[in-house]
Amino acid sequence: MSASTFSVVILLGTFARVVTSSADACASFGSRLSIPKTALIAHEYHPNGTSIPLPGTAPSCGGPDLHATATASICRLVLATKTSPSSKLQIEAWLPDEQNWNANLLFTGNGGIGGCIDYATMQNGVAGLGRGGFAAFGTNAGHNGSVGHELFLNRPEAINDFGHRAVHVEAEVGKEIARQYYDRTGKAARKNYYAGCSTGGRQGFQNAQMHPQDFDGMLLGSPGVDWLHVVASKGILARRIGWPDLNSPAYVRPEQWGGIVEAQVKQFDALDGVEDGIIDEPTTHRFDPTILACGTGVLNASLCLTPQQVESVRRAYEPIASSSGEIVYPAFELGSRTDVFSENQENGTARMGYTILQDFWRGAVYNDTDWTPESFSEADMDFAVGINPGLVNSAEKDLSSFYQRGGKIISYHGRTDETVTSANSEQFFTGVQSALDLTLEDIHSFYRLFFLPGMHHCSGGLGAWSIGNAMKYPYDKALLDPKYNALAALVEWVENDVPPETLIGTKYKDDIVGGRILAQRTHCPYPLVSKWDGGNDTKLATSWECRMPL
Ligand SMILES: *[C@@H]1O[C@H](CO)[C@@H](O)[C@H](O)[C@H]1NC(C)=O
Numbered sequence: 001m002s003a004s005t006f007s008v009v010i011l012l013g014t015f016a017r018v019v020t021s022s023a024d025a026c027a028s029f030g031s032r033l034s035i036p037k038t039a040l041i042a043h044e045y046h047p048n049g050t051s052i053p054l055p056g057t058a059p060s061c062g063g064p065d066l067h068a069t070a071t072a073s074i075c076r077l078v079l080a081t082k083t084s085p086s087s088k089l090q091i092e093a094w095l096p097d098e099q100n101w102n103a104n105l106l107f108t109g110n111g112g113i114g115g116c117i118d119y120a121t122m123q124n125g126v127a128g129l130g131r132g133g134f135a136a137f138g139t140n141a142g143h144n145g146s147v148g149h150e151l152f153l154n155r156p157e158a159i160n161d162f163g164h165r166a167v168h169v170e171a172e173v174g175k176e177i178a179r180q181y182y183d184r185t186g187k188a189a190r191k192n193y194y195a196g197c198s199t200g201g202r203q204g205f206q207n208a209q210m211h212p213q214d215f216d217g218m219l220l221g222s223p224g225v226d227w228l229h230v231v232a233s234k235g236i237l238a239r240r241i242g243w244p245d246l247n248s249p250a251y252v253r254p255e256q257w258g259g260i261v262e263a264q265v266k267q268f269d270a271l272d273g274v275e276d277g278i279i280d281e282p283t284t285h286r287f288d289p290t291i292l293a294c295g296t297g298v299l300n301a302s303l304c305l306t307p308q309q310v311e312s313v314r315r316a317y318e319p320i321a322s323s324s325g326e327i328v329y330p331a332f333e334l335g336s337r338t339d340v341f342s343e344n345q346e347n348g349t350a351r352m353g354y355t356i357l358q359d360f361w362r363g364a365v366y367n368d369t370d371w372t373p374e375s376f377s378e379a380d381m382d383f384a385v386g387i388n389p390g391l392v393n394s395a396e397k398d399l400s401s402f403y404q405r406g407g408k409i410i411s412y413h414g415r416t417d418e419t420v421t422s423a424n425s426e427q428f429f430t431g432v433q434s435a436l437d438l439t440l441e442d443i444h445s446f447y448r449l450f451f452l453p454g455m456h457h458c459s460g461g462l463g464a465w466s467i468g469n470a471m472k473y474p475y476d477k478a479l480l481d482p483k484y485n486a487l488a489a490l491v492e493w494v495e496n497d498v499p500p501e502t503l504i505g506t507k508y509k510d511d512i513v514g515g516r517i518l519a520q521r522t523h524c525p526y527p528l529v530s531k532w533d534g535g536n537d538t539k540l541a542t543s544w545e546c547r548m549p550l
């Protein structure tokens with residue numbers, strides 16, 4: 001019998017109080033829990049450090065052998081909430097013992113086309129920031145798995161869950177679970193937080209607009225707002241470089257792109273004052289690919305660009321326009337890996353490696369299992385935006401209700417993001433500012449956007465990118481301070497009214513968070529930029545300062 005499965009009766013004067021262990025509370029919670037439209041599928045107590053098997057996990061989410069380590073002693077619940085007669089969300093709740101609970105809730109979103117529960121952020125959540133852990137929640141966004149058009153085909157309500165409903169339902173159900181579970185302790189939840197990256201960032205901004213009361217603080221990474229344009233852009237760019245005709249003189253072959261991106265870094269890296277392989281502000285440069293033409297000697301005979309290829313590369317770095325010529329999505333980032341649009345072949349046969357486009361257009365846009373993106377055009381993009389399946393594209397900038405109720409948003413975006421171009425975040429931020437007619441000081445009082453030079457999509461890259469990023473487990477336990485950890489900074493802002501003036505990012509050896517620190521850098525809330533002081537060690541955060549661009 002384990003030490004955690006007993007109850008003791010403490011006699012205090014004339015009344016007796018039953019102190020139930022958390023394990024017992026968890027065991028009996030199954031029969032006590034009552035939430036409309038919600039069925040309890042499983043509930044079990046997991047002591048800190050034990051392994052949680054997740055056999056129901058879809059293969060594309062890492063199942064069925066996936067395990068998650070309990071990062072605190074938790075009561076874990078798995079629930080199914082009906083969101084319509086034909087749809088349901090799977091929701092997970094990880095509830096720390098009350099003495100280890102920081103009295104806050106942390107909700108999480110999804111990535112890609114959803115369908116995978118964000119266990120990494122839940123693990124960071126219950127492990128906490130040093131003074132107890134969050135009660136953490138996750139959802140499958142209404143379907144299991146992250147590849148395949150079947151997830152959406154003839155399932156309009158599953159599309160609604162993924163498009164706009166999952167996070168709000170997760171919030172409502174999660175708050176009720178926490179209320180009922182901790183009720184016996186006399187402790188109530190104080191604040192509600194959300195953390196997500198990529199699609200999770202999109203879900204967060206959308207939720208702030210549609211359901212401003214759900215969360216007090218939101219950590220929104222590399223957000224895929226304007227999601228249909230984000231996804232469609234890969235098809236448009238692939239077509240601009242000659243795909244799917246791999247033998248066309250205009251087609252730029254996968255092996256050529258390394259040299260093209262390298263040339264960009266060589267040309268622009270030093271302009272930000274530090275030669276570190278990182279283009280700090282890629283949106284401020286224009287790249288002329290004629291320098292890579294055959295005959296210039298920059299690329300050798302097997303990699304240099306023919307005149308048609310020069311034109312293809314030039315077009316690859318132009319913004320995306322609709323059929324009517326209106327610019328609808330910013331240009332691809334200079335200095336970023338290009339494989340999302342340039343590596344669409346297998347054994348010499350054209351095939352899109354970025355599967356989200358085909359899956360979503362087949363299942364949710366065209367209802368056609370034979371559709372392929374090989375003739376993808378602006379018209380296919382415009383058509384999808386026109387029907388906006390499940391309201392997935394909501395890029396609504398009116399966050400006035402969230403602003404007025406005192407909600408806080410910390411957003412971050414890597415400057416070498418190959419999946420969601422960081423200029424999208426720049427435009428969204430300035431769009432919110434003008435929609436609400438706010439001064440910089442006003443918008444910074446509730447929404448701060450930090451660009452992280454040299455970070456790929458959500459994590460990874462040459463830069464000092466680690467700031468307690470959502471979906472990245474574990475956080476560095478030595479750097480849980482608001483100076484270094486964005487979730488801690490958010491809590492500090494929401495609960496103590498101290499906004500993050502800067503966030504210090506850390507670069508670890510081999511990108512292993514918590515490993516040997518190679519460098520740190522001070523990051524700044526946009527439009528301020530992080531600049532080297534010009535004299536001290538570039539590996540030290542103190543050598544970087546925030547400046548308004550000239
Ligand atoms: C997702 O998988 C779980 C098993 O882990 C199952 O109970 C549930 O019905 C599935 N949901 C959908 C929408 O297929």
Ligand SMILES: *[C@@H]1O[C@H](CO)[C@@H](O)[C@H](O)[C@H]1NC(C)=O
Nearest residue numbers: 153154155156366367368369
């Ligand atoms: C999708 O196509 C199938 C086969 O043509 C049809 O039976 C079904 O009703 C269509 N679904 C929708 C949502 O249009």
Ligand SMILES: *[C@@H]1O[C@H](CO)[C@@H](O)[C@H](O)[C@H]1NC(C)=O
Nearest residue numbers: 258259299300301302303304
């Ligand atoms: C061209 O350059 C690439 C990359 O530097 C190299 O791998 C390749 O062997 C070179 N090819 C020729 C023909 O020199």
Ligand SMILES: *[C@@H]1O[C@H](CO)[C@@H](O)[C@H](O)[C@H]1NC(C)=O
Nearest residue numbers: 345346347348349350351352
């Ligand atoms: C490409 O080749 C590999 C290895 O021979 C094979 O497993 C794969 O199915 C092939 N792909 C296509 C699209 O033919």
Ligand SMILES: *[C@@H]1O[C@H](CO)[C@@H](O)[C@H](O)[C@H]1NC(C)=O
Nearest residue numbers: 532533534535536537542543
């Ligand atoms: C280097 O750091 C020192 C100590 O913080 C500071 O006084 C000095 O101004 C810095 N040098 C430059 C060039 O900014």
